[in-house]
Amino acid sequence: MFPWLKKKKKKSASVAKDRLKIAIMSDRTGHDLPFMEDLKRDIIEVIKKYKEVSNIEIRKVSHQETDAIAIEVELVEQK
Amino acid sequence: MSKVIAVISGKGGVGKTTTTANVGLGIARNGRQCVVVDFDIGQRNLDMILGLENRVVYDMVQVMDEEARLDQALIRSKANSNLYFLPASQTKDKSVLESEKIEKLLKDLRKRFEYVILDAPAGIESGFEHTIEFADEAIIVVNPEVSSIRDSDRAIGILDSKSRKGKEGGEVKKHLIINRVDPGMVERGEMLATDDILEILSVDLLGIVPEDKGVIDASNQGHPVVLDDESEAGAAYRRIAKRLCGERIPLVEPQVKKEGLVDKLKGLFR
Numbered sequence: 001m002f003p004w005l006k007k008k009k010k011k012s013a014s015v016a017k018d019r020l021k022i023a024i025m026s027d028r029t030g031h032d033l034p035f036m037e038d039l040k041r042d043i044i045e046v047i048k049k050y051k052e053v054s055n056i057e058i059r060k061v062s063h064q065e066t067d068a069i070a071i072e073v074e075l076v077e078q079k
Numbered sequence: 080m081s082k083v084i085a086v087i088s089g090k091g092g093v094g095k096t097t098t099t100a101n102v103g104l105g106i107a108r109n110g111r112q113c114v115v116v117d118f119d120i121g122q123r124n125l126d127m128i129l130g131l132e133n134r135v136v137y138d139m140v141q142v143m144d145e146e147a148r149l150d151q152a153l154i155r156s157k158a159n160s161n162l163y164f165l166p167a168s169q170t171k172d173k174s175v176l177e178s179e180k181i182e183k184l185l186k187d188l189r190k191r192f193e194y195v196i197l198d199a200p201a202g203i204e205s206g207f208e209h210t211i212e213f214a215d216e217a218i219i220v221v222n223p224e225v226s227s228i229r230d231s232d233r234a235i236g237i238l239d240s241k242s243r244k245g246k247e248g249g250e251v252k253k254h255l256i257i258n259r260v261d262p263g264m265v266e267r268g269e270m271l272a273t274d275d276i277l278e279i280l281s282v283d284l285l286g287i288v289p290e291d292k293g294v295i296d297a298s299n300q301g302h303p304v305v306l307d308d309e310s311e312a313g314a315a316y317r318r319i320a321k322r323l324c325g326e327r328i329p330l331v332e333p334q335v336k337k338e339g340l341v342d343k344l345k346g347l348f349r
Binding site for chain 1: 224225228229232233236265267268269270271272275278279
């Protein structure tokens, strides 16, 4: 009835900006660590001696105060 | 000193080829010797925008393979005698590109031209990497739209890591052109504003080109919009070309057109 009384919708440009910031931040991780591929290969080589590796992922984790690299290794379950 | 400038975008369809044509012609109109090279092997678009499609005899792959001489393949622009065009090959695909041959071609072009402008293929595949490999500078063309901006950031990442300059610890100088800006939408908060885009990409701004129907009209005729004195997009490209030629031209943010009463009345009778 009174459309001007409705709460204003958030402008789409600012939604776009927020989404882009997050998307680009996650895209960039992985490109800015040049040793990443070598590191992955080495880790796989070491673990292979003991178990089969199905997937390995390295990513940057940023908390409020610290920047860290998280390494996640998925192993193949042996039956 | 000659400069090799690659025009890149990440995503296709943002106006990269149009930008190459207009910036090249704009530079030539400033009295500089300029060549535009279509690196989009297998596609061929720049010839149409420049209105030179009927003059293509040899292409740059034939020059690289020494099947044709450079001066046989170069086509002089009808619009300005300082501008030359080197066509892409339509029959071969991107896999024909080899670093050594590209380096030699660019070296020969550098001898003859002050500005060597390369129209990169869309995407970030091998064709793209070859275009940026020997570039001194890069013009990144984006639209104020999420997918274009995201993909351009990836292209910039590759530019930094795969270019010769980047590998040698230097940096390819980067310029941003924001293309197809609708000032009305920006004003209403429906389109990303210049500052937002600069904050996200952190690249130096070279120019802002407003959305302009005249661009398509110009392409239809093979008569780039930079030649059109009435066009706002044309004026934006003229300013961009002058900046690339070293002139200090202030940045102009596109403005919402204020329609007067007379214009409104005219509109009724259109």
